[in-house]
Amino acid sequence: MRYEKPTTVEAASALLAGQGARVLAGGTDLLVQMKARVLSPDVVVDIKGIDATRKITKDASGYTIGAAVTGAELKEHPTLSKDWPGLVEAANLIGSTQVQGRASLGGNLCNGSPAADSVPGMIAAGAVATIAGPKGTRTLPVEDIMLAPRKLALTAGEFIVSFKIPARPAHGGDAYLRFIPRTEMDIAVVGCGVALALDASGTCTAARVSLGAVAARPLLVVDAGKALIGTKVDEAALAKMEAAARAACKPIDDKRGTVEFRIDVAGTLAKRTATIALERARKV
Amino acid sequence: MAKHHVTTTVNGDPVEYLCESEQSLLDCLRDELDLIGAKEGCSSGDCGACSVLLDGRLVCSCLILGVEAEGKNVETIEGMAQGEELHPLQRKFLEHAALQCGICTPGVLVAAKALLAKNPDPTETQVRYWLAGNLCRCTGYDKIVRAVMDAAAEMRGA
Numbered sequence A: 001m002r003y004e005k006p007t008t009v010e011a012a013s014a015l016l017a018g019q020g021a022r023v024l025a026g027g028t029d030l031l032v033q034m035k036a037r038v039l040s041p042d043v044v045v046d047i048k049g050i051d052a053t054r055k056i057t058k059d060a061s062g063y064t065i066g067a068a069v070t071g072a073e074l075k076e077h078p079t080l081s082k083d084w085p086g087l088v089e090a091a092n093l094i095g096s097t098q099v100q101g102r103a104s105l106g107g108n109l110c111n112g113s114p115a116a117d118s119v120p121g122m123i124a125a126g127a128v129a130t131i132a133g134p135k136g137t138r139t140l141p142v143e144d145i146m147l148a149p150r151k152l153a154l155t156a157g158e159f160i161v162s163f164k165i166p167a168r169p170a171h172g173g174d175a176y177l178r179f180i181p182r183t184e185m186d187i188a189v190v191g192c193g194v195a196l197a198l199d200a201s202g203t204c205t206a207a208r209v210s211l212g213a214v215a216a217r218p219l220l221v222v223d224a225g226k227a228l229i230g231t232k233v234d235e236a237a238l239a240k241m242e243a244a245a246r247a248a249c250k251p252i253d254d255k256r257g258t259v260e261f262r263i264d265v266a267g268t269l270a271k272r273t274a275t276i277a278l279e280r281a282r283k284v
Numbered sequence B: 001m002a003k004h005h006v007t008t009t010v011n012g013d014p015v016e017y018l019c020e021s022e023q024s025l026l027d028c029l030r031d032e033l034d035l036i037g038a039k040e041g042c043s044s045g046d047c048g049a050c051s052v053l054l055d056g057r058l059v060c061s062c063l064i065l066g067v068e069a070e071g072k073n074v075e076t077i078e079g080m081a082q083g084e085e086l087h088p089l090q091r092k093f094l095e096h097a098a099l100q101c102g103i104c105t106p107g108v109l110v111a112a113k114a115l116l117a118k119n120p121d122p123t124e125t126q127v128r129y130w131l132a133g134n135l136c137r138c139t140g141y142d143k144i145v146r147a148v149m150d151a152a153a154e155m156r157g158a
Helices: A007-018 A030-035 A071-076 A085-092 A105-110 A120-123 A222-230 A235-248 A260-284 B025-032 B089-095 B105-118 B123-134 B141-158
Strands: A001-002 A022-023 A043-046 A056-059 A063-064 A130-132 A136-141 A146-148 A159-166 A172-179 A192-196 A204-212 B004-010 B013-019 B051-054 B057-060 B073-075
Touching: A001 A130, A007 A022, A007 A130, A007 A159, A007 B105, A022 A030, A022 A105, A043 B004, A063 A085, A063 A204, A071 B051, A085 A120, A085 A172, A085 A192, A085 A260, A105 B013, A120 A159, A120 A172, A120 A192, A120 A204, A172 A260, A192 A260, A204 A222, A204 A235, A204 A260, A222 A235, B013 B025, B057 B105, B089 B105, B089 B141, B105 B123, B105 B141, B123 B141
Parallel strands: A001 A043, A022 A043, B004 B073
Antiparallel strands: A056 A063, A063 A159, A130 A136, A130 A159, A172 A192, A192 A204, B004 B013, B051 B057, B051 B073
């Protein structure tokens, strides 16, 4: 195996276009899979030498978060947790303190697990990935990146440089909740991210609901969002959203939960998550 | 494939080592530098026995490539005591009998030190969550948590 640490996106793309190349960001999934011989890359391309992958910048249009920025760095940012608390909470649920010191949004997404905690958080927030590749740079909404377990909509030589998170709406709030049978260090049985915006009268003007671990990929549940838009997010609207969330689920049976259980939990979790997002939106 | 020549700082001392691309930082510390305080437990980032600080950040050294330490600052359990004088956390671990077999202890101490550097007055809940990535199969954790709380109080001068 070769280790490379390019300092430009062009050099990284060229290396990644080769056979058997893998991106190294925090390494908390890649190294585990290499040790287990699930992956045996010929070349590991450490993207942390590229400045844009390692920084958070903020302007009037929102945040640009480098793909290799760690969970601990997201939490320590002076304003990100105030603007997008749900996104930061989702990322901070990944693994232990030690894992938080390394694990990144880019890695969590590109590891390709339907249960990745940060992904519904990003989808709800409306995150868009900036992807560099041999033909230049393109953007893709986060919900369109993972296609199936371990399968991504990235072509040879492409990698995610950063994520664009829009500016939080004036009266906007987001939240992420997951169900696990213990309190820490576990993988989501169901995860749910919700971001919504209200107008001055408290009517919902935008809502995005995303579910993890209930299908082959994290889902943007458009109908669940629609159930809230134009309402005061009252009990009737929440009930409609809950039903839409359950209707979108196509989960598997496994040791973490049955199909029936996951579908049921998805609705309950969506309602609880939306309620927290609503409280946050009302406070700002 | 030529080995990588890595220049780094470990516990304040400049060090150099040669490593293979796939060699973990943990293996480099143990096999190349004879710093065998950090332990290999699970080798998958679940147990925390290999905990070290990398540029001040608590990490599992089993999930970092040795070559990634180039130009960085690594702190291990070996740097915790000042000569013969134990760090307050180490002393409190002995006083509270917060260890039995000792395999997890270097990782727990490094992690606890990182917590107290960030938060000198943690609640018991904060200690438990911070140390959730450090598994101990002997103590049942209560003695570890008590030792950390007591050390924190002493270090605050309380």
